[in-house]
Amino acid sequence: MTIDQLDKLAREVENEVQPIYRHIEERAMQNHARVLAGFHLARTSDYHLRGTTGYGYNDAGRETLERIYAHVFGAEAALVRGQIVSGTHAIAIALYGLLRPGDELLAVQGSPYDTLEEIIGKRGNASGSLKDYGISYRQVELTTEGKLDWAAIEQALNSKTRVVLVQRSRGYAWRPALTLAELKKLIEFVKARCPNTYVFVDNCYGELVETAEPPAVGADLAAGSLIKNPGGGLAPTGGYIVGKKELVERAANRFTAPGIGAEVGPTLDHHRLLLQGFFLAPHTVAEALKGAVFAARLFERLGFRVSPAYDEPRHDIIQAIALETPQRLIAFCRGLQAASPVDAHVLPEPDYMPGYEDDVIMAAGTFVQGASIELSADAPLRKPYAVYLQGGLSKEYVRLGVISAARQVLQVG
Template identity: 45%
Template sequence: MVLSWKANLPEELQAKIDKVDKMIAPRLAEIDEQILHNQQRVLEIFRKHRVGEEDLVPSTGYGYDDIGRDKLEAIYADYFKADDALVRSQFSSATQAIAVGLFSMLRPGDTLYYLTGTPYDTIQEVIGLAGNKPGNMKEWGINFKATELLENGEVDFEQAKKDLQDPKIKVIAIQRSLGYAVRASFTMEKIKKMLKFIKEVRPDVNIFVDNCYGEFSECEEPTFYGADLIAGSLFKNAGAGIVKGGAFLVGRKDLIEGAGSRLNVPGAGKGEGATWGYLRDMYQGFFMAAHTTGQAIKGMIFTAALCEEMGMNVAPKWNDPRTDIVQTVTFGEPDPMIKFCGAIQHYSPLNSFVDPIPYHQDGYEDDVVMASGSFTEGSTIELSSDGPLRPPYRLYIQGGLSYEHVKIAIAHAVAETFYQD
């Protein structure tokens, strides 16, 4: 008996999928090699740090002398080739980790500067560019500057060199992934160039990288080349869909100490923070991260290839370099965008019976449509999609715990959007 998962799809679409499978096979093989490289590094680090069952025992209360937590943070620091790390369930999101990191490095009168243009919506609220919520940087007297990107989405180094003459700039930030922008995410090759530029022009400042969606997407990380502090989420790449919450900061020892004091209190710093029942998930998630991130990337390569085969505008294209788990598809109008997003929801393991409805979400300026039938709320290493209802009506698709799930869901999303009346 020959089984085919494509049997219920239109014959024309089945033929397109067969064509795509053959076309992307060499690219998927390259990702498999990348997974092996990153998995070997993680395995060797686990062996080096002699991880044992006793390291998975959680702490309670203040969390003093939590051996498993401290070892996990040493593992993160080792993988990212940094001094220290703060890996905590007490972070409600990567946005909180970013805010903690930035606030810990900045003082009233200082200026935060973004080399990669104005950051995405939730960080704009942290800064005070939008929302005007209490406690933002503007309220604390912290200033903000950015050099907007060139029309081609690249950094305007010539203008940045002039802007960086401001002596009040104390932290320079780089946003690796695209957020809700129309630019491409920045590969490590481009980030290396940015880091080199900053160190030549302003060697006195701290360099912060918002690394969300980027961990394990390549074989290198920003801290390999001089980033002083980076942030990421535990319910994105580094948690592999296993970790149920939290985020991390990795970087220079004094900056991690400062962030620990900001997260907790001066004096206790990173010495406090109980792990309750989460250590086992955090260890296992980090061990699985290379594989799961690779699965998501393979799924996004398939998504790009099939949508491009349908004549759609996608970025990155299937054979472009990848530096995160995000794929964008531009629809040009709201109805097909909402329909495609809805189909992804319908082919999710949870809440497949729900129809996504655009709504106003805290932290965003426009109505947002979102599909996320994930086991962990807000997990974007699990297959999800979202996008603001504004031109050019671009859907941001990300994640996938398995390549197979992404392939099935995207194929049916294409079928429901383009092959049904």
């Protein structure tokens, strides 16, 4: 396919996906109204935009931000801090807050995201893993259709099961993202059999995609990263934990120290960006979703398998494209990197990354290091050599990036 033919195909795809765009915009309007209501409920004022230093005692802006998050997520309380460096860090804080020696952690969707395996102790011998603390782990595999195996989950639940771990996004797996309706059913299923078991949700990549969040459908606790969806492309770092007040407090004690908890934590000079980023997040997420729809349809038209299909309902911002060979995978990431505003001249190479089992290739020419809401693609080098595309500050930027990636893939053949 020539460059002119690819550009013509891209124009056809852009016209074809307009009805899907309109549906995404309708959801974004609902989510924007919910976020705006949170700002109003918290009586957000100009002085809340200023940060604090040192211990961060009596930080009114921080407390306001956490009230807004609690409202938007349908939670009793929230811990939202710039000192949390990633989604993996936020998840670790939550798990260590919930679990005690002798407890069991049960994952119900097969292996969790790669970076959680060493935290759990499922892989490697990292000091301080859950396994190191005498916390056991088991997992239930998904069905061959990629769905929850209800019979196997029921059989696995027992009196030692303290936490059921749920991953909302697809991660590095060729499976559908979990819907909120499925999550609600799972929570009710678990609570009916083990009322004292907590359901914890890794919420990364799923925020503001649907019109509610996990705590609103009964999740005890959920966590994620601010340089993904809820940061709106402005947050320079940070993570959040939301859910039941008592459990957020337990996580806060793990975050700082028992007796100190959430009372400290300076917001420094970036607090305005956390507030402003969250305000913009519904729109930014909608742009990322439109970009994913465009990418899905373009690569469908080019003959590749994609998940989800362009017109399927979406429950996270990730678009998986099966490229089938490592050469095409590397070409895609290099093409996307070449269209980035930062480090466009850099050639991504697969390499070892801490926390991952396989070599990983990443394309992310972002203003905030590793901010996958801006526009990034990454993949472990393993079959079916699927690339996982996420983010996009504007649908126009995603279109440019995806076309650049497609050109490189087509050149490989």
